Amino acid sequence: MDQKEKAIFCWSGGKDSALALYKVLLENKLEVVALLTTLNATYKRVSMHGVREELLEQQAASIGLPLIKMYVNEGTNSEYEKEMEALLLLYKQKGVKKVIFGDIFLDDLRQYREKNLEKVNLLAIFPLWKRDTKELIAEFLDLKFKTITCCVNDSYLDKDKVGVNVDREFISSLPDLVDPCGENGEFHTFCYAGPVFKKPIEYALGEKIYKPLEIINPEHTDKLPVTKGFWYCELLPLR
Numbered sequence: 454m455d456q457k458e459k460a461i462f463c464w465s466g467g468k469d470s471a472l473a474l475y476k477v478l479l480e481n482k483l484e485v486v487a488l489l490t491t492l493n494a495t496y497k498r499v500s501m502h503g504v505r506e507e508l509l510e511q512q513a514a515s516i517g518l519p520l521i522k523m524y525v526n527e528g529t530n531s532e533y534e535k536e537m538e539a540l541l542l543l544y545k546q547k548g549v550k551k552v553i554f555g556d557i558f559l560d561d562l563r564q565y566r567e568k569n570l571e572k573v574n575l576l577a578i579f580p581l582w583k584r585d586t587k588e589l590i591a592e593f594l595d596l597k598f599k600t601i602t603c604c605v606n607d608s609y610l611d612k613d614k615v616g617v618n619v620d621r622e623f624i625s626s627l628p629d630l631v632d633p634c635g636e637n638g639e640f641h642t643f644c645y646a647g648p649v650f651k652k653p654i655e656y657a658l659g660e661k662i663y664k665p666l667e668i669i670n671p672e673h674t675d676k677l678p679v680t681k682g683f684w685y686c687e688l689l690p691l692r
Contacts, residue, residue: 457484460551460578461521461544464488466504466512468600468619469555469634471644472593473580474516477553478649483578486549487519489540491533494524502603502641507690508656515650534569541573553578557586557636586634590624598647602640603688607663608681609639616658616686643688659687 460483464470477483490509492499497506506522513520523540525532541552552575556562567577581589593600602623605615609631617623619642624633631639646653665682 457482458551459484459486459547459549460553461485461487461489461541461549462518462553463555464490464513464520465555465641466490466499466502466509466644467555467642468590468593468598468644469557469581469636471598471600471647471649472589472596473553473555475596475598475647475649476580477578483551483553485518485553486544486547487521488513488516489521489523489552491523491525493528494526500525500528502643503685504603504643504688505690508643508654508688511654511690511692512644512650515652515654517651537569538572541570541575545573545575549575551576551578553580555579555581557581557589557634558583559636586632586636590619590633594619594621596648598644599653600642600644600647601686601688603643603686604641605684606639606681607684610684612661612663612684614640615661615684655691657689657691659689661686 462474462477462485464474474485477485490499492506492509498504499509510520521540523536525536552570554566554577556566556579563577563579563582570577600619602615602617602619609628627633635641645656662685663682664685
């Protein structure tokens with residue numbers, strides 16, 4: 454029997470990552486040697502999602518895979534690319550040939566990932582690529598995964614949509630312009646139970662925090678900032 458190729462899974466901690474990992478493990482054609490997550494070095498939280506490092510560690514322990522933490526400070530693309538290249542070169546020496554992502558349909562993001570991996574001669578794998586997101590979220594729920602919104606973009610969703618479980622009622626309540634998997638960045642999730650976990654991750658809901666983000670609209674000749682931001686729900690580890 455041929456030896457399976459080794460791969461690293463880029464793990465965000467959310468529903469798309471969980472479903473993509475489930476499919477890879479079920480197919481059993483690759484040896485997933487570790488989960489890889491980018492964290493803010495100062496706050497020790499998952500980049501963008503804001504989930505605490507302790508909860509990320511509990512996810513990895515429940516899944517039963519080693520966790521690789523890549524810390525960033527500035528959060529710039531150049532810093533991310535530099536750190537990622539060094540890390541992947543290290544694991545390439547250990548036999549890793551592929552890197553797995555949970556992206557679904559953002560072509561620019563896929564091209565960006567593939568371009569970065571070309572630098573170290575590794576191959577990107579996208580188990581969910583171009584799948585209908587309505588079908589994906591239905592499959593996710595049918596598989597009995599459990600996930601909660603930890604961050605929402607207030608250009609699309611209000612404060613009441615953060616810190617709530619993603620279920621069929623949540624999906625049906627979304628505005629028409631919001632993708633059911635939040636693939637355009639409308640919302641992010643923390644997956645705490647399901648078939649890839651040996652046991653659920655226990656957490657408590659903390660406060661909801663708003664963080665504004667100033668964006669310059671190039672169509673505004675006066676360059677006035679168009680302010681929007683994100684609602685975060687603090688998820689507190691219970692152990």
